[in-house]
Amino acid sequence: MATQVSDDVATGARKKHNQRRRGANIRLQAYGIGAIGLAILMLGVLFTSLLYTGASSFIQTHIDLEVTIDPELVKADEIQQGNFRVVVRRSLEEMFPEVQSRTDLRALSQIPSNGAQYQVRDLVLDDPDLIGKTISVTVPVSDAFDQFHKGVIPRDVPEDQRKVNDFQVGVWDKLVAADRISTPFNWTLFFSADSRFPELAGMSGAIVGSFYALLVCFLISFPVGIAAAIYLEEFAPKNRITALIEVNINNLAAVPSVVFGLLGLAVFIQFFGLPRSAPLVGGMVLSLMTLPTIIISTRAALKAVPPSIREGGFGIGASHQQVVQHHVLPLAMPGILTGTIIGLAQALGESAPLLLIGMNAFITSDPGGIMDPATALPTQIFIWADSPERGFVARTSAAILVLIGFLVVMNLVAVVLRQRFQRKW
Structure with a gap:
């Protein structure tokens, strides 16, 4: 009889415990759904506000x-x-x-x-x-x-x-x-440069300036970032020096962008004497910001390659360099490209470092090269948002929508590349 009672008590305790677990699970799911719903709601409010304000432009x-x-x-x-x-x-x-x-x-x-x-x-x-x-x-x-x-x-x-x-x-x-x-x-909004008159102001100069700056950023950060990641992941000895380098790279990824702007102002402009407002300087500053992101994503992509790929290469007599170049790197390239595009998309939306190096000047014509004065889309938005004329309010929202459009396209390209070239084992 006592045994039966104890079994009933244990069964009841288990039922209560299972009910608490199910309740906790349901609450956790509700919290997650609520958080996602809140995020979607806030994004909806943001886009609705931008469309309502900027559609007239x-x-x-x-x-x-x-x-x-x-x-x-x-x-x-x-x-x-x-x-x-x-x-x-x-x-x-x-x-x-x-x-x-x-x-x-x-x-x-x-x-x-x-x-x-x-x-x-x-x-x-x-x-x-x-x-x-x-x-x-x-x-x-x-x-x-x-x-x-x-x-x-x-x-x-x-x-x-x-x-x-x-x-x-x-x-x-x-x-x-x-x-x-x-x-x-x-069409003036897309094919004309900036103007002090809202009805004549356009974004072509900012779009061209952003293109030149991102081009310089890509040409510097992509090869340097991949080379650094390959060395650290595949060839560097595991000692205190490499550990210190890895910690600093991870810390640089979290440094505020304004710090890179101050660094570019002090080094590229004041020390080397490069011209202010030039896309060359802007691209070099953005490359400093993008390098940690590319290095971290490239190392993650290299780690994701199964060890059996390396072992198979060594088994057929390939050298370490040949294994990395012909086997590991091609398989890791989708992840590398994805991280690179995401890093460039982040650089495209940065305004603080570009403001510090002077890429917020009033430029009424498209830049003809990387050394000509230029603005960028984020700094153009800053200029228009600071203008007192009512017409610039709508153009500011329109420019934000265009910038978000570029960012969405770049992120979609990253997703497509990953889905297109990623291999599964």
Whole structure:
């Protein structure tokens, strides 16, 4: 009887213990699902906010004008010195001949972008026969009217609280009714360099600068990182010196990026005298950041190769160098490429070291090489975020979306390479 009671007690204890284990397991799964759900929710909020703010930058408001190239304002032998500002202004005055007061004429001239005159000038430079003729051109409007047409600047607020006054609103409504306003895709955002006018600002200079900097970073960090990892993993003796080197490499991977920027400023610019704002310096600084990541990922990929591969190579009489070069390294290459691409993607999103070496200068043209002044996508985002004009708010979000797009593509390439070339044993 006592034995039966003790068995029942033990069985009940086991049941309670199993119930507690199942409960703990369910709670752990719930915590994991909740954490993933929270992360997805926050990412959704981030992307929704960026899309809501930056979507308007992917279209640009334009106005169709009938422009007369007056020979008195534009001389055939001095086209560059032509008064194209007045040429563009007169085209609007001819559309609204009833406007006579100087204040209203000034308000009328504020509708086209400041870059309209240069667009007309370029057309005349390409074809001087246009002098004396009337041509149809489509030019961007100024930022205030672009924001007004997109609804960012509401019309139902008092006149003193918006940049577009009531007279300009009336003129704008007439232009819209005359079908002279259009909103095509904003190719300027991708194919023009930076500008102080939001409607003319683009990311091409930053994209080219980022490309040059990443190219320099890859050409330095990829061969050096792989060579260092192969030596440390395959050839270096296991002693205190190599142990110290390995610890320092792991620590460098966790060093804040601003420290590398200070190092680049002190060594590459102040000591070696390399030019500020150059992609060469930016790429060298980014390579210092990327090297630890490439070395660590390469060593992990080399360790993942089964020992039987090495033993088979030694068994057929191959040297250590031949085993590594012809057997181990090809099998580890998918992991090496994945780590390299992830390191380059991390370098692409860094702004602190590039700010310290001056790659946040105001550059209005694309860099022609690695020694020309340039910006990068992260620093361009920083410049636009610090600008007071309302139009740059949307362009900042748009640039962030473009940068995230590049990062996603690079990470997808890393995943595809791993899946494509990875071998299973």
